[in-house]
Amino acid sequence: MGSITLKNVQKSFGGVTVIPDISLEIEDGQFVVFVGPSGCGKSTLLRLIAGLEDVTSGQILIDGVDMSKEAPAQRKLSMVFQSYALYPHMSVRGNIAFPLKMEKAPKEKIDAAVDNAASILNLTDYLDRKPRQLSGGQRQRVAIGRAIVRQPKAFLFDEPLSNLDAALRVNMRLEISDLHNKLKTTMVYVTHDQVEAMTMADKIVVLHAGRVEQYGSPLELYTKPANIFVAGFIGSPKMNFIEGAEAKKFDAHTIGIRPEHLAVSKEGGIWSGTVKVSEHLGSDTFFHIDVDGIGTLTARAAGDVPFKHGETVTLSPQDDRIYKFDASGNAL
Incomplete structure (x- = not known):
């Protein structure tokens, strides 16, 4: 079992409050x-769960038992750090x-566990090598292996892929997701990369200034963002926001339209504009x-759409994909 419950958890450093009040249920x-x-507090929150920082107030329950005052070793959690933290010798x-x-x-137990x-991490052929003889991705797998042998109630990952190049990040994303499917163990993963969050998570906690803005499945956050912050943070490229007269037509202070829900064509759209930049990515093009009167909007189109810098085009939003927000930034 590895359920983690946070009840009114607060954390202050001196007179500065970094986690005002968080309650959360991780099944x-x-x-x-x-x-x-x-700076939103995500790594601090993970360290509080691990016991590497003391809570100022509130409770952290692991399998229903209050572990707020217990040492890290007593919590039976394994943490994987960004820096690998391997012994080079x-x-x-x-x-x-x-x-x-x-x-x-x-010794028999150690050998069997190793x-x-x-075997799980495809490291069998590398067991006699030193860390300096491994790639970044292999070193990260060793760090994960060190966590696995403890048979923890939950794994805690603190931005484990930040030191890897783009291709390795994608591979390690897949490997960690596959590892979760094999072990069926609770995993709590910290990242600033919303693509990692969307592709790996069962549920995502979106944090801002130490507060939980929304907690839900990736699809829920994408289709039903609770406010402008979540709407702008989840999705790539980020959502377009329009205020003023155009928003008032939809009875909102602000409307949001994702680039993939904004059709671009030579004519026939409801807004007219000039192509400023075309980003051709092969399968997609971002315009x-x-x-006029709105500002710069980003539209996502098929990779073979040929519009170039300086061309006049028109834009049409999908009517059922227009998000509305009030003056406080909350979804209507």
Whole structure:
């Protein structure tokens, strides 16, 4: 079991409150991602769960037991850091086995646990190598293997892919998702990358200034954002926002339209504008279009749509995909 419950958790450093008040329920076996901009409190919240920081007030329950005052080792959680934190003088086998050696586990148990973790992570052929002989992705797998052998109630990942290049990030995303499917263990994952959040999570916690803006499935956050912050943070490219007279036509202070819900054509649309930049990505093209009285809008089109800088085009939003927000930024 590995359910994690936060009840009115608050954290202050001196006179500065970084987590004002968070209550959250993470079910056993879920893959939950904390996402938000730098400084939103996501890593602090993960460290509070791990016991690496003390809560100022509130409770953290693991499997229904209040562990707020317990040391990290007592919580039976395993944390995987951004920096790998491997011992350079030890082999891969030694690094993975280290937590069990510290617990003075029998050699037979250690060997079996290491072999099992190496098999799951495709590290069997690398067990006798040192970390310097491995790629970044392999080092991260070793760090994950070291967490696996402890058989934790939950895994905590603190931006584990930040040090990898773009191609490795994609591969490791798939590997961590596959690992979750194999182990069926609760995973809490911190990232600032909303693409990672959308592709990996069962549920996403969107954080802003230490507060939970919305908690739900990736599709729920994409289709029913609670406010402008979530709407603008989830989705790539980000949602277009329009205020003023155009928004008032829809009885809203602000309307939002995702680039993929904005059709661009030579004529016949409801808004006319000039192509400022065309970003051709192969399968898709992103057009940044200056529209009089509205500003710059981004439209997503098929990769073979040929409009170029300086051309006049028209735009049409999908009527059923226009999001409406009030003056406070909340969804209507």
